[in-house]
Amino acid sequence: MKVSVDFDQCEANGICVGYAPDVFELDDEDNLHVTSGDVPDDQLDDVKTAVAQCPKAALKLV
Template structure:
């Protein structure tokens, strides 16, 4: 599955980082970075939870 971020919507709340810190990272300037865009099958559940919990609906998993 592919993971993407709408950076215009993202407020860098960090909820996703708390759920899947190996996939999402906030830098020192509160910019979100993805550790990967192709989500392995063993990480889909956590990434899907992070997507669902995003308060700005800035994350997509397809």
């Protein structure tokens, strides 16, 4: 599975980084980056939580 980000919706508030810091990161300009192509199996539960908790619904698993 991969994470899709709707950058028009994303506010880069970092909630996803808090849940899955090995998959999401914010750069110095507060731009969100997904650090891995496919979500590692051991990170999937954390990423699902991050997707569910995104306040702007900007994240999706595909």
